[in-house]
Amino acid sequence: MPQAVHLNGHPADRLPNTLNISIDNVIGEEVLAATPGIASSTGSACHEGKAEPSTVLTAMGLSRERALGALRLTVGRWTTERDVDAASDQLAQSVQTLWSNRER
Template identity: 70%
Template sequence: AELARRHGVLMHSDAAQSVGKIPTRLDELPVDLLTVAGHKVYAPKGVGALYVRQGLQLEPVIYGGGQEAGRRAGTENIAYTVALGVACMVAQEQLEESQERLRRLRDRLQRRLETSLPGFVHLNGHASERLPNTLNISIDRVIGEEVLAATPGVASSTGSACHEGNTDPSPVLLAMGLSRETALGALRLTLGRWSSEEEVEQAATLLVRTIATLHNKR
């Protein structure tokens, strides 16, 4: 952010994956713009929030009325806006408890896969400095898309939802130094507010069964 500002470049942060999962304090982030996706904090789909640093002038995307301080014309969806505010308050109130529960479930899923597939499972990213609800792993000798296609009982992806359907390896994993083969074997498994231990065990059982079958075919 400091480098960007020295060169007169605005700094925007997409906080869709952090708000509601880890502390996200604007007074500690040197950003000019920050976006929040409502459905990621269990608000209705189609509502979000944009933080704009005080004094920063933006060119409107939609012209017309003066709604939203002249930044986006059109009648506001008050019900969805209120819902987003309430969802954020609930997320903040439950943050510590939610972090601990999700971290426990995530680690249980990771241990289960590593134990059932010894030597084949590799964690992508930092062992502790990661989102409490997200497990990104690579499995040797399989392609992530093939695993998920053969496991209809598990709703997951090999990358972000923004790139769903893209069969190329994640550019983020490649930038982290993973080989193309390892990146293609990645699975992105996430847990939510209502995920349970039983669902974690069921998901692990289904994934292990599919991966073992694919290994036997190779």
């Protein structure tokens, strides 16, 4: 899905353990709901439970749609490459399923 995934933020000047991406044609909260094995969020903890796009992402110039499709992914000290690969596969499967369901 490389054409549908977009990095939010600077490519190098960022926290080394945190990734914020947007995925086209999905709502981040729907992706997370469809991927129960992933502990992630769609924004900062202080905005949890709000169905609005991140004010930080919109202030960065992202469209409402792109900001709503955002996921914030963080790894910890004990996260392995295998964990990252498994999470990536699970998220991709959830997005594919959401896309398929919308086409119907």
